[in-house]
Every structure is written in C-alpha cells, then in structure tokens.
Amino acid sequence: MPPPTRARALPRTTFSATFSKFKTSTYTDQVRPSAVSQTHYIRSLSWNAPGTLIATGAADRTLRIWNPEKTNAKHSTELKGHQGAVERVAFHPNTETELASCSSDGMVRFWDVRSKAIVGEVKVGGEPFTLAWKPDGSAIVAGRKDNTLVAIDRAALAPVSEHKQSVQTNECVFDWAGKKQFLTTGDGSVRILDYPSFDSWFSLNAHTSSCTTLSMSPSGEYLATGGNDALVTLWDTSEWLCARTLHLVEGPVKSVDFSFDGSYITAGSEEDKGLQIAHTETGAIVHEMELPQPAAQVAWHPCRYTLAYSADGHGLKIIGIRSSLCTDNRSPSRTRLLGISPSHQTQNMDVLSPLNPATLFNAKGLVVVITGGGSGIGLAIASALYQNGAYKIYLLGRRQNVLDDAIKTLRSSPAAPKSSESALAAISADVTSTESIDAAVKQIAEETGHVDVLINNAGVTGPKNGRQLYEAESISQLRDLMLKDWDGWESAMAINTQSVVGVSAAFLPLLEAANTRRGWAAGKVTGSGNPRKQDASALEKIGADADDDRLAHIITVASVASFMRKSSAGLCYNASKSAAAQLGKILASFLAEWGVRSNVICPGPFPSEMTQGNSSSYGTNEVPQGRMGNVNDVAGQTLFLVGKGGAYINGTMQVTDGGRLSVFPSTY
Template sequence: MSPPARARPLSKAAFSPTFSKLKTSIYTDSLRPSAPVSSAHFIRTLSWNAPGTLIATGAADRTLRIWNPEKTNVKNSTELRGHTGGVERVAFHPVNETELASCSSDGMVRFWDVRSKAVVGEVKVGGEPFTLAWTPDGSEIVAGRKDNNLIPISRSTLTTITEHHQPVQTNQCVFTWDGSAIFLTNGDGCVKILRYPSFEHFYTLNAHTSSCYALSISPSGGYLAIGGGDALVSLWDTQEWMCVRTLDKIEGPVKSVDFSFDGSYVVGGSDEDNKLHIAHTETGEYVYTIDTIHPAAYVAWHPCRYVLAYSAEAQGLKIRSTMDVQAPLNPSTLFSVRGLLVVITGGGTSIGLAIASALHQNGASKIYLLGRRIATLEKAVETLKSSSSAPHYVDVLINNAGVIGPRNGIELHESESISQLRGAMLKDWSGWESTMAINTQSVFGVSAAFLPLLEAENIRRHWQGSKVTGYGNARHHSASALEKIGTDADDSRLAHIITVASIASYIRRCAAGLVDNASKGAAAHIGNMLSTLLAEWGIRSNVGRPWNENNIGGLILFLVGNGGTYISGTVQVSDGGRLGVFPSMY
C-alpha cells in the first residue's frame, strides 16, 4: 500500500485566505439534534489514524466511536463496545491504520480492529488508566494511571513490562520520534524527559506556573509545544531546550495542543475558550481564529493535510476540512527547476546534452556533466555556460551514461543454422564486460557515490535526515523554513535519481545487440530497485525512456519539477507505441 499523499504546505501569508474558505462539518451520534446532551457524552479524546482516513472519539459515558471524516451521518460510523467505564484516551496505532488502542476507568487497555469491531487484545493495568502513548514503531504502548504509575505494555505479548511510579501527577506522555525518550507533563508545571525504556531521568523543563496538561512534538522533532493551566502554550527548541516563544491568546487552561502535518502551525484547545487560535510556529504570529460557539477542549490536526478536528461539547465532533483543489496553485511552478543543482552522467552529447539544455533553459542553478571524453564535456559546458565550482549538495542525479556494445542483432535474425546462431550470439564476446559495467554497474556505483550529496540536499530543504521506517511514519518536514533558502513554501520535493533506460529494456526482440537489451533491462530494474531501497532514506528514483532529444526535455522537467513531487518508483516510457507492437515485457 502506498503511503498517504501529503498536501502542499501553505506559507504564512497564504494560510488565512485559504483556511477561511474551508467548510466545517458536524459529526454527532444524537438522533434528535435538539435534545439535551449529557456532559458525560462530550468528547474528551481524539485520534486520527496514520493516513487520516478515520478518526476515533471517546467519552465518559463509555461511547467509543470511529468516524469516516468524509461522511457526517452517524450511520457511516462504527461504535466499539466493551469498556465498562468511561473512555479516557484513544490512540491509533502509528503504523497499522486499522488498529486502535483505548483505555478506560475500568482498568483495561484494549486493542481493537476497527474493521471487524472486535477486541484483538486487552491488558488489565488496574487503577484508572487515562493516558496512552505508542512508541513510534508501535511495538509498545505506555499507559498512565491516575495514581501516577506508568506501565509499558508489549503489543506482541499483551503483557505489562514493568511499572514506574512518578512523584507527581502525570497528565500526558509523548515519545520522541526515534523512541529513545519520553516526555511527561507534570502537575507541578514541569515537563520531565526520561530515557526509554529505562525511564532514567534525563532533563526537566520548568515550563509553566501551574499544571502542564498537554504536549505535542513537531513532525520535524525541532519543537515541543506544552499547554498549561496558566492559559499559555510554550514552544521549546529541542536542540537547546529553550523556550523560544509563548502563545498567550487562549482563555482558560490548555487541555490539548497539536502541530499541523508539516509543523508550520500549532493550535491549542481549552474548555473555557470559544475560539481556536492557530499560530505560525516559526514566528508565533496568529494566522487564523475559528469561532467555535462551544469550548473546544480537544484538538487534532489531520496527519497529512490542513484539516482540523476538534470537540464541540453537545454538538459532538467538528472537522474543518478542505480538498487540495482549494490550495493556491501557480501553473508556472509545476515544471520549474529554478535553483536546482543537477548532475548528469553522459551529458556531453545526444540525450544527455538535450536534458542539460532543457534544465539550463528553465532555470537550473548549476548543471554538472560527467563523461569519459574531456573535449566533448568542455564543448558542452561552453554551450551551457555552466558553473565549475564544486557542489555541497545535489538535487537531482541523472544516470544517462550508456553504450550500445557489440552489435549482433542483424546476425541473430538472419542466422540459418544453429552454428550461425551460436556464432552470432558470441560475436564480440569480449565487449560484454565493458558494456555491462558502463550500463549497469555504473548506475549503482554513481548513485551510491552521490548519496551523501543527495541527503545533504534533503537536509538543506529542512527534511528530516537519516532513515525513516514503518508505514504511516512520514518523513518530517519544516516547510516554513524553506523561505530562508529562497524556495517556495509549497515546495516539498525530495532528492531524486533518474535512470535513463532504452526501449531495449523491455522489448523481447533483439534490435542492436543482445548485450544492449540485457544491460539496459538491468539498468531499468536497478532504477526500480533503488526506489525501494532508498525510499526509507527520502531519495526518489524513477526510470525514463525517451523517444528522442526533443521529448526528453518535457519528461525531465515533469519529473524534477513540482508537478512530479510525488513520483517515485515509476517507469516513464515514450516510445511511439512500440511496446504495443513488438513482443515486450513492461
């Protein structure tokens, strides 16, 4: 299953005009909207699943419900029954989008399959559990009881691992994105940072003048938002552990706080404020206010889009949602390569030079041509007027270098005897080694050599570096910082490898020569393998097969431009329909 698509980030200036156009939908399970609703039925906990296709709500009257955000009618929701006490907290599994954890005052932590409505596991932790926090990989979950005990639970064995008593009340727990530490909000106004799984004390943040109720870590891991009983949300730099700004527009204790999917915006919820104030993370400026009529104590941003869910007391659940078509779109940027640094192997002639020309004419900042013939490269550089300074990062690597190798296609098809066929197949046998090395081995070798520069570009664009594993664990991106490097705020491109293949990669009929088919087929397969191998490292890989020098420019501009941001692991074939005529495999 492919990972969920993320919306285009919005700049601070564009957020308010866009968000103001959105529609708020109401989700209520009351069959008579005008009938009074008990406060015990008010939503007290929210959780989106990893792709944002479902949202769970829980209430003190034991109501636990799964909503489809696209359908407001209660008939399209699912109620999960089994708890004998009030539902205190719900939390979807960080990887498995159909598994939900819940805890209740009945002393149970239950695991549900939301498709079948069945309990797939339960653990009795005793007391009154009221907080839940999954480890990032979903292998364990920590339940917090009202008697100040934290209990890690193994999801695979459905057993408690140990208990850790805390000296003061712990209101919420959140893990760091690598799972090596856990944050605890305390009733004394502090946030404690403990190493995990040892629960060894690491650091204490003196955050607020009264109880800390809520906290959230930004998708990039760069900020920690803390909500307190003093009606403040404090934002902390997780590198220096300094409070960089405070949000003070909320009236009443802050019971929940959450970052948008890209970390650009933050919002807090209070049970005494009839407004939700959305602030820009980097500057602390308020960019939008939602009038909620009723206090909205619990808030949760969609994991992939600018969609905000919040509790609405008697009205149930409200979701302010949008579709991507409402986001501002500038057609001129779809195929823009402005500012990109591109490396092309075999870039001195033919297809390679056509690629370089298309990129140069459309604003690429630097183009580096790699090849075997210095005279050819010098002539190409002179033509493009490219730069010769050494790069510290690379946006796009294009593996274009290749040779045809021994030509035996005609002899193969004209052979009249088995001995002639044997001779044709072994013709220029010594040329196979160098052809395979250039057409296949170099794709792996050059790609490997450029990996540090490709990752450096991701980091320069404020993407999370290193390896990210697990379905639903999105690579964190600080889109609001892109303006600092002169890049549009909605530019979410990752580093990219493009392997230029051939029609010989897929056609079963030998045209130029056997080694041409074999090596180009292997090159295309290597490009596909790289897309899988490098996906966890945030580097895209695609394979392109151009028809001639003219249409390769359009194909490359599409793949490396904003229009191809989410293209990876594909083969783009431009062959005039030959794969539909000749025996082929594609």
C-alpha cells in the same frame, strides 16, 4: 488501505480568509440527552489515520466513534465496557478501525470499531490516563496517575515493563522513529527517554509551572509543549533549542496540536472561550475565533485543515467538515456499519485549480548531478535543466576538457538564463571508482548540502559486434564475432551497470538531505497506511509551491537496447543496458521506504558519440518517426520527470524511441 489524499497547503497570507469560510458542525448525544451534562465533558479526541472517523472519550464513561459527516448520535457507534471515566482514546497509527482507550477503572482496552468488540484488554492497575502509540503500532505506553509508565506489547496484549518516574508525569508521546519518548512533568520540564529502556537521555526546561501537554510536528522538526503558564513553546528537535514561544490561550494549556502539514498550530484550554491558530514557522497568529464555551481538547484532521474541539459540556464540534474528507476504499457493509454513506467514498480531484505547464514542468531550484554530462543525451538533459530554472547542475565525467567545453556551450546559448553562470559546475570523476565518486560527493555536500535529482547517464558502447553477427557466413566466423574485444566487456559493464549501484549509493545521504529540506520526515518509513509525513511549511522557506510533494529522485539512462532481441550496437551493450534498467526498477522497490524515487529513461537512437556515423533518417521498419531523437524529445521527458507534474512517477521505464520497439522483436 491507500494513503489518504491530502489537501493543498494554504499559505499564511490566505489561511484566515479560507478558514473563516468553513462551517462548524456540532455533535451531541441526542440519543441520551441526560448524558449531555457537566459530567459528560470530553476528555480526549482522536482521528483515525485517514481521517474518516473521530473518537471521543468522556467523563461519564461514554466512548463514541463519530462519522464526521453525520452529526446525529444515531449515526455514531458507542463502545461499552469501561467502568470509569474514559481518560484517553487513541486510534492505532496504521490500522484505521482499531482504537485504544484507557479509563480510571485501571484498564487499557483495544477495540474493533466495526464490530464494537473488545479485541484485547490489559489491566495496568492504578488509574491510567495517558496513551502513546509507538509509530509502527507494535506497542503502546500507558501513563498512570501514580507517575508510572507501562509499556504494552500490542501483539501479546501484555505489559512488558513498568517505569516509575520521580516527578509528576502528565502526558507522553513518541518521536516518529519510535526510539525516544517525551514526557511532560509537574516541575515544568520535558523529559526525553530512550525507548524501550526508558533511560533518561535529556531534559528541557520548558515552562515556569507544570508542563501539561505536548505534540510532535508531522515532520518531526518541532516538539510543541503546553503548560499551566498559558504558554506553548516550540522546540527545534535538531538542536533542542527553543525556537519560539506562543501565547495561544488565556489559561492553562490542556492540549496542543499541529495541522496535517505542520504549517499551523493551535491549543486548547478549560478557561479560554476562544481559539487562536498560529503559523508554526513565524509564530504569527493567522486566525482567531470566539467560542461560546472553552475548548479544552483540540485535534487537527490528519489530511485536511479541519479542526475538532471539545465544547465543554456540549459535546464535540468540528470546523471545516465536508463530504469525502479523505479517499477510503471501504466496502459498503463497513461504511453502513459506521453510518458512512457509500456515495461519499470517492474523492474528486480539484479540476478547478490552476494548471500551469510552467510550474508543472520545470526544474526551478533543483540541485542535479549528471554523470556523463559532457556530451550526447547528458548534455541535452543539462541544457533542459539549465534553461528551466535549476539552481545547480553538476556535470560529472572523466574528461575535464569535455566538461569545460560543455559548460561553455550551455552558457553561450541565446536561451541561457541571465546571471546564472554559477548554476553550472564540472567535476572530473570516474564512475567506476568509489574513491573518485566519494570525492565528488564531498565537494557537492560542502557546496550545496543536498541533491534533488541524480541522473546516472554515464555509458559506453563496449565491444561493437551487433550488426556483424547477422552477417556471419560460418560458425567459426560467428564464434569470433561473439568473442570480439572480449576484454572490453569488463569496463563496459562497470560503466553502464555497476556504476548505477555505486553512484546511487554514494549520493543517498545528499538525496535524503534534499527530502528533509522539503519538510519530509527522514529515515525509513514502513507499514500499511503509514505515509511519509511532510511539514509543508518547509516549502515556503525554500520558495517552493505549497502543493509540491516531490521526493528525491534517481534517474537512470538505459536504452531501448535493454528490451530489444536484436543487437545493433553489440551484445555487451544490450546486456549492460538491460541490467541497468533492471537495477533502476530494483532501486525503486527498496528505496521506497527511504523516500527516494527511481525511474529509468530508455532512449532510442539519439545524436551522440555512440551513434556517430549512423544515418539521421530511418525507415518506418526501423523508427516509425523516421528520425533520430532530438533535444526537444530529451527536454520534454526530463522536465516531466523532474518537475512537479512528475511527482507521482516512480519505478517506471520511460521509453523515448520514435516507435523503435514497436517494429523490432522486444521484451518490453
């Protein structure tokens, strides 16, 4: 299943005007009208991962899977099997068609909602009333009314351990790493336990009366808790301090949930006939609405500003339903089974949104590090970034005088931005020395704390024997040419190839810091259908666009020599640049789970120290464009890759060679 398409983030100033235009859809059991009674009230709601289905569990044992686009119960799927009230429903975090439920009958059941079949069940005893999936879906924890937590292995369909709590336990949830569990308790505190040991780690004094519910923000930055004191408290998870207190309901809080991007939060109560939506970062109420009945349970859609809530004895209501909530590659047979029209499976792009090249292709606010940034292509890249809004550009190189001259040159340009001298910095560093690079990383960490883009540009030609190989007139002469400057291979390979690994590794912590600054969840994210979560409210704090979903980025500058079978500069140059290009592709693969992109630029001939003495014009059999590359070619490609318009580019070879590979034997 591909990741669902997420909606554009709405800024606080326009949220209410937009949300107030959304219609409310009502879902009732018209097939069984007698069931729509006070005993039918919904106790639990759960969206599946892509947001194409929503499950409801009710006090009269009704467990139903709804297609949000169809309000009539005949288009829904009823799952039968529980012998008591359905206390909690929870879709698998990654598998869109698997649902877990628990009931006062003492059972935790796992369902395939396509076939309506029970695919597993675990008797946990007592009366389970809470469920919490581990984020990778490998385990689920059920909470019983006797204040016992039961850990269940999903694959084995068996209890792993039971843990009796010393206080009343109301609800539990995992952190996004699956290493901590958070429990709301009857004494108003939130207990934090290590998982899977369930050892006590910390406790928060959250409420003055019973703490009833909680929710983790999509980025993991905040934990929201609700209590019988009618308050919602937001906890900063980095320091476990109370960030703010919200008054969202007029009675005991029964549920609380964040919007898909973490920007907004709302709560439900059995006593308040209204809903209030607050801006997470400021606590300001951005939208209010009156309801005919209290809404005890609330649940935001996982990728849209669509809000589901329970309407007391009147079933389910959803605000903001529209066709094709999320992209979903379902087969026609599966969609018909769940009442989803196949014609509604394509998610259209918003072609009416403004498309401004000035916002798509710029470096506004970026912190960029460029190795070999004092001359040639590195200097041209720096110029493009400097003139287009980069916050800080660090030029790294071995020769301090070259770096200083480069900065003077950039600052002297008529196109240089005003009052931006501090945007450029030179650091003398040897890319082949881990100690030297570590010192540069330490300095940058102290000054900015993060790096958005790392550009591995340092390079040398190495032994120059390329063209001479084709002019040899004897085997012995060819042998000597192949071995020319043999000792130079080691340093050239170290600079052109080995440094790609060493420098990239050294800057990984600062690249991850750039991601967390943009609201992205930190750490390793794995699993099918489990995208990295982003709290879009972080973008507003740093002045970024609401739809900016760029991840940290490593760009490696290789060469078209990486692919050419003809050696023009030298055998070592071709070999080292081929290896650099391959490393760039490998980085893209194993860094994907860590939220770091990797792309490779493969330039043809450009003016630089390496090409001094070469002709600036070429025949069509050498470079069809007829010339060397220029600063426009570098700038265009750079701003595309680092800009918002290039956010979807990852693991690619970006060739800019005027067509050179088209007229030479190559493997590209």
